[in-house]
Amino acid sequence: MEAESVDWSELCPEILLEIADRLGTRPNVFNFRQVCKNWRFSLSYIPRTLPQISPLFPHRFFARDSDFFSSLSGGTLHHLVAEAVYLLRPRKSPESSKAWLVTVEEFYRGKLCVRLPLSKIIASEYLSKKVRFSKTLNLSDFHVSVIARGYSIRAPEIKPNLSANGGLACKNKLVLFANPDAIEPLSINDYTGLVWFDHGRVSWVRLARPSNWGFLDYNGISKFDDIVNFKGRVYGVDRTGKLYAINYDLEWINEENYKQTLRLECIVNDSISSGRDGDRRKRLVVDSSSGELYMIEMVAYWCFKTRFKVYKLNEESSKLDKVVGIGDDRILFVGVDWCFFASSADFSGCKGNCMIFSEESFSTYDGGMSAEMIFIRSARSELVFSVYFFEDRNAGPISKFPVFSDLLWPPPVWFLPEKFMNVADECHNYSGVLYLVEMVAYLCFKTRFKVYKFNEESSKLDKVAGIGDDRILFVGVDWCFFASAADFSGCKGNCIIFSEESFSTYDGGMSAEMIFIRSARSELVFSAYFFEDRNAGPMSKFPVFSDLLWPPPVWFLPDSLQSENLIP
Secondary structure (H helix, E strand, O other): OOOOOOOHHHOOHHHHHHHHOOOOOHHHHHHHHOOOHHHHHHOOOOOOOOOOOOOOOOEEEEOOOHHHHOOOOOOOEEEEEEEEEEEEEEOOOOOOOOOEEEEEEEEEOOEEEEEOOOOOOEHHHHOOOOOOOOOOOOHHHEEEEEEEEEEEEEOOOOOOOEOOOOOEOOOEEEEEEEOOOOOOOOOHHHEEEEEEEOOOOEEEEEOOEEEEEEEOOEOOEOOEEEEEEEOOEEEEEEOOOOEEEEEEEEEEOOOOOEEEEEEEEEEEOOOOOOOOOOOEOOEEEEEOOOOEEEEEEEEEEOOOEEEEEEEEEEOOOOEEEEEOOOOOOEEEEEOOOOEEEEEHHHOOOOOOOEEEEEOOOOOEOOOOOOHHHHHHOOOOOOOOEEEEEOOOOEEEEHHHOHHHHHHHOOOOHHHOOHHHHHHHHHHOOOOOOOEEEEEEEEOOOEEEEEEEEEEOOOOEEEEEOOOOOOEEEEEOOOOEEEEEHHHOOOOOOOEEEEEOOOOOOOOOOOOHHHHHHOOOOOOOOEEEEEOOOOEEEEHHHOHHHHHHHOOOOHHHOOHHHOOOOOOO
16 A cells, blocks of 8 residues: 655644744754745744754853863853854855855854864954955855864853964863753753863763763773764773763762762773873764764874874774775864864865864874974964875875865855955965065076975975966066966966066166067066966067056946047
């Protein structure tokens, strides 16, 4: 007997309201209303204060005992905050535009604030003063894919920012643990919050009873590297690499009274490191697609080499099996508290089986850095990211891999308000490569240009042949910038357009060839140099280029002047 088909658009109003009451977040409500007219009209009002990321957060939390958050602040009022990593594409021409991986935080209900990549740091403070984007993010303006969600805890008097020495302030990670005896739908009071602090201690608190709290401890072991929620339970790893599962338990106060507490169970008892001060923090990551738990370990060797080891939890044997890489179809992102997998197919041009990580993702217990990480770190105070490829076991600063760096920072032009798009290049803090261009005059009236690229690892200028067939370099007296050759129809790339004074001599003279190039005019004179054949000539020889600069095209003139030839 065939099952009777159901017309979902004809569900009765009572059932639709039951569904609507469980949506919880603004994106869920919008998706609900897009099903059909009947569903949309059943939920005509959308509260402005509806949260964006989690129906539980943000949540104001008063700790009864200030010692609970002594590592964070001296007060008792704190905010439990939801965070998310979204993959954004513009609604207009989404396929032709590069996606952007944006990190957001919902400190105020219904308002998403953009943070620096995989961090809690306010992003707008690290843009040029001329570039500003909205303080809150409107997801309806973009095609959105949710990549990861997380939580953290904030003291209201502490502003998320970089500490004075360039390290991150307010390093903590919040993991929720639902009471297995609770009945759906769960509320905030059905959870226990576990907070990992950067000194290694993990505190827990019953959100329904703030007076019921404590620190995790297992036979004297009280410092842990990471905690995650895996298959409804919380797992933690200590400094030696031992893995623990955390369970709910009852602690009897007397014969008649008891309180709910947490108990640790050692799942993997084999150590993989000594846990000394020079060792590094280990990270746990859950693969939600396969339902597997991984551990990542960073190991520093001599000769300035850093390697990463990957282990997968074998639940049957209660062991961590070492694996080779993470798979060609995946990219691992690791921040101070973020740690998640993403499909490489979502990032056009990005190779998988690699890891993007911040310099403090695998900090040593004594706060030092390996020799290779010192080389990787650039001479900036901002958050620094690197890339590690498991296949060839090679690591380098993300600036060496523009296809990756463009994913994180700066914001793409289409993300900025239109009035700021013309100055968007000023916010390129992470992805840029620095070049030096030198003009050299030879005998026989010949002028050549040499191009050098700054190598941040070796602190040297590497000589390169040209600038690439897809780019044109414009050089004025004070202007100097690259542009895509594809933006200028008919224009060949791998060349420089420059004014006669762009490369002036220190005594004010000109080379013999530049005297020939200069026309018998008093106006500003431009020339073109082609790297491929090392040939230079006045712009007048190349109309396809000269028309780009001057005179203005007819369509630029007022209608009343278009019929008159007023411009030479």
